[in-house]
Amino acid sequence: MTGSQRWLLLDYRDDLAERLYRAGGNPDPHRLFDDTELASCADQSPLLISAAENLSVAADFIAQPESWAGLQIDSAQPVQAVLQHLRHILVIGFDGERKGVLRYSSPRTASYFFPAVEESALPIWLGPIRRLCWHAATWRESAVQQTHWCSVENLDADQWRPLAERDGLHLGKSQTEALQHQQVEKFLFYWWQKQSRLSFDEAFVYLDEGMQHGFLSADSLSRYLEIRSIYQVAMPPITLPHGGDEVRLDYLKTSLERSATDKERHA
Template sequence: MTNAQSWLLLEYRDDLPEKLYRLGENPDPYRLFDGTELAPCVDQSPLLVSVAENPSLMADFLAQPHDWAGLQIDSAQPLSNVLQHLRHILFIGFDGSRKGVLRYSNPRTASYFFPALEGGDLALWLGPIRRLSWYGATWRESADQQALWYSQENPHADQWRAIAGRKSFVLDEGQAQALQRQQTEKFLFHWWQQQSSLSFAEASSYLEEGMTSGFLSADSLSTYLAIRSDHRGATPPPRLPQGSDEVRLNHLKTSLERSATDKESHA
């Protein structure tokens, strides 16, 4: 079996070029957006750098993972195949006819998306990549102050062959849900950071309640979370009335205040 080569695919940051040329022996990076629909944004493209030619860079990536945002890519296939595949999976289809860009090189996105892949889907998305590794965390893991090394293995990488004219990959339900969970937990994390005594697990249960009750906008969900957090010992009503979000949220607040009063009077 051919030995794998390794690359770092690094997310663009303003200080990235300076770090590459300060720490790398021979950075000579490849810009991921070159030759794609994102070419107009090439100045902010993720950069692909050879590990073999930049051992000092790789050593810092492993020793100081908090200082880097990116992926380690191991593959026995030619660089041209790896680059072709990395550029191909940038563009995705979802919700029928909608199209988008998958920021998989961001460790946060990678921490949600790649673990959601199973079996044949994993081989399909990783393509010529034998192993994909990164240091990152979901928003929930960040709330617990946990970050870890993730790794995904693809035993079919060496048999992968490039196919000309391949269509964009389409997200299945599980993959779309994983990315939606990323956005939901991001919203919750930023709200939760402003709280003093509420655990992330409690906040998550309140958010799930609110979404199940039909609150979908950020403003309505923020208000729902605040009301539930302010009345943590009260029992919420089994259902909320029909009407606008404002009417329903006022009903929730009144019901929780009444529930708290009743509990105090029977204490």
């Protein structure tokens, strides 16, 4: 890319700064959280470094991406403009007046968030960034050990101009749903790893089923998944009775036990 510079935004790890200086080059890192609402947590900030000044890290980022979690950024703008934009999209609004931190520097989060951004909105979220690249997997992909390179491109990057004042950004419906889906898949992944009866996709069907029945807490969903995984061939009840989660889960278990017994009796 003519006129572009390449940067690496490395996600925070306890030993990140130490590893950067040990790798040689000229780290000269910029802390993402500086000059933001997260300045008090700057010691745990992702770090932005120049790829040109840190060739060994940049090479390892491509050759051994599992060693350096983060994003590769191509932009024709100077580092301060890139930093300004990265900080602008760090704290975002959602659900009306609520605010939160968008951990887009995590390749896992990037794998959910950026593909959910509509093409027309990419110039807003990427700003001066021409190309964003990362290596990761969604939780579903991790279940089948599929990691891969992802990228998004901003065709309007060359028209970007810094503004003296910019309104805070708010998540759209598709981005909100993508981040919610990330949390659902994360919960399921950790439950799924502890069992051997179901594939991830089978477990997801049961999880969705449980949520449709109104089970929302981690404990109730875990028990729902456990019950359904034990009685896979049994016919579940169409509806569950009113009452607390324990009452409804006990009813589900009893119904599935009875269905399984009837199937064995008529086999």
